[in-house]
Amino acid sequence: MKQLKVFAAALLFAGTATQAQNADQPWAVTVGVNALDGGRSSVATDFPDRFGQYFQTDNWSILPSASVLNVSRYLGANVSFGVTGSVNKMKKVVMSADSSTIDGLFNGQRTMAGADLMYYGVDGQFRYSIGGLLGTKWFDPSVHVGGGYTFLGKASSGNVNGGLGLTLWFSENIGLNLSSTYKHQLEDEGVLRAQNVSVPTHLQHTAGVTFRFGGKDTDNDGILDKYDECPEVAGLKQFNGCPDTDADGVVDHLDECPNVFGEPQFNGCPDTDGDGIADNQDACIDEPGLPEFNGCPDTDNDGVTDAQDECPDEAGPKENNGCPWPDSDEDGVIDRMDECPEVAGPASNKGCPEVKEEHIKQLNDYGKTILFNTGKSTFQEKTYTVLDNMASVMNQFPNAKFAIEGHTDNTGTDKINDPLSNDRANAVRNYLISKGISANRLTAEGFGSKRPIDDNKTAEGRANNRRTEIKLIK
Missing domain, CATH: 2.40.160.20 (Porin)
Structure with a gap:
């Protein structure tokens, strides 16, 4: 007992x-x-x-x-x-x-x-x-x-x-x-x-x-720590103790936008403009756009988003802020590449009109009629009309460069003829510059009597040899 x-x-x-x-x-x-x-x-x-x-x-x-x-x-x-x-x-x-x-x-x-x-x-x-x-x-x-x-x-x-x-x-x-x-x-x-x-x-x-x-519930959410996936943050039973602050069905630790109601397919973020790009990745949340532009639109499909496109309804290169390059003379060569933006010309000549054989012949026909005062590089009065006509032809070709050559007959010595021919060539150049021809488009050189085109033994031949020639510099 x-x-x-x-x-x-x-x-x-x-x-x-x-x-x-x-x-x-x-x-x-x-x-x-x-x-x-x-x-x-x-x-x-x-x-x-x-x-x-x-x-x-x-x-x-x-x-x-x-x-x-x-x-x-x-x-x-x-x-x-x-x-x-x-x-x-x-x-x-x-x-x-x-x-x-x-x-x-x-x-x-x-x-x-x-x-x-x-x-x-x-x-x-x-x-x-x-x-x-x-x-x-x-x-x-x-x-x-x-x-x-x-x-x-x-x-x-x-x-x-x-x-x-x-x-x-x-x-x-x-x-x-x-x-x-x-x-x-x-x-x-x-x-x-x-x-x-x-x-x-x-x-x-x-x-x-x-x-x-006796069960430990650190965050006091009614879910024991051993079952709570977020034991230190109060949450919901349906999410194993994790919170869903915005009540969108995506728990906060998986929600990329935990304070804004969103969609599960966007990891809890909204898509305000409905373009399939979540707002947190969308640079234009109020306008439907394209993924490659972070959700921003490109109305004219020129690769420049509307927000950066100065011409959103007209396609243009990024270098020109989405606007097309101007072509003032409508010759198919944009102004920034057109050396003659106000005069139509082919792309092969950088948008400038091409100087043809007949134009050079016309300039040389004018050159043959240029008259200087005897032994001088000054012009006779009736020559100014000829020079004005030459300037008018050259102005048709804004990017063309011309060489002005002065020639004499064999009367006199080279010591006299060479500088005289050079002075007369430069006199023509200077006058054409005064009429608007760019100086960098004109060169001048005198050759004296070294390049005759006729027989200096006759008066007619010597007259032909005394000339001003125009050549196209290519």
């Missing part, structure tokens, strides 16, 4: 589990009330009879205050383990009489005796959750076994116990617990002697509110 007392006392340090816990919420506390079925079980002859009239409450003793406290810890595999302390006052004791009783012989008959005995119990129990097997979250039946120690009046006794329980969970952390425990007392004598009784074998029923806790 002594060994049984030691065993029962050892269980006091273990614990009782009258409510469901799990690995997520490993700790539980139950506060409630208990009812004692006053020892009827101890006088039944057969074990099954000890549970007869289970729901008859006439023999129950209930203390009208919180009278049960349980603390338990989940161990794993649907098993929990804890400690229960209870207090009550036993008002009724069912017993059988013998010759030693205070009231004499009762011939083995059972009777109800009044009592006023304080009851204290400390029990340790292992509990197995059947709800864990069923996979239900709110309905949790269970079985439990254990042992403990009971004090009744001046008597005390160790016990072994077992029973059934049911917890109805209202939420993740709060539930209603109901249980019944059969406590077989190891020193039950079933007698009453001058209000001094041995502790009878009895049933104890409890009802209480269970609070389970």
